[in-house]
Amino acid sequence: MNRKRWITGAVLLVLLLILCISGTTLAWKEWKGEPGSVGTHEPLPGFGYCSSRPSRPCILSFRSNWSGDMVINLLVNGSSPDFHIKIRHAEGEYIYECKRARKYSINVSCTGETLPVGETFSFLVISTEAGTTLAEGSFPIIGMALATPETYFTPTPFTHRDPR
Secondary structure (H helix, E strand, O other): OHHHHHHHHHHHHHHHHHHHHHHHHHHHHHHHOOOOOEOOEOOOOEOEEOOOOOOOOEEEEEEEOOOOOEEEEEEOOOOOOOEEEEEEEOOEEEEEEEEEOOOOOOEEEEEEOOOOOOOEEEEEEEEOOOOOEEEEEEEEOOOOEOOOOOOOOOOOOOOOOOOO
16 A cells, blocks of 8 residues: 555656646746747737838838828838838827839838827838738837928020120
């Protein structure tokens, strides 16, 4: 009878050690921050200002165009799908239509309503075709280039006068 207790105790101790080791391994993997996934989807890439890190899409600049709208200049991957930007703020949502400089270009300009400088907004890059969110981020608009007024000169015919 004493022998059965020792064997049962040893088996339970081995099972407890196996559970502790596997639990520690799972906790270690989670703590190291290995990329997770939701179903079959990858986590959304961050969206922010362009920097020395090659993460795309990213924002190059904000500017005002001649009609007073705000233009967001972006860098994207050449193979990324067509998209638009949804900007969320306490006052509501704004949609910015985006156009590439040319097909498969990495330069994209998105145009929409002018937003105040210095306030923090939530930006969502949304696929035009599928309607899925491609990237997101929250950050302030830290500055905006203003459109330069275009100046046109009407050429006047030059007439030569004889000083005599």
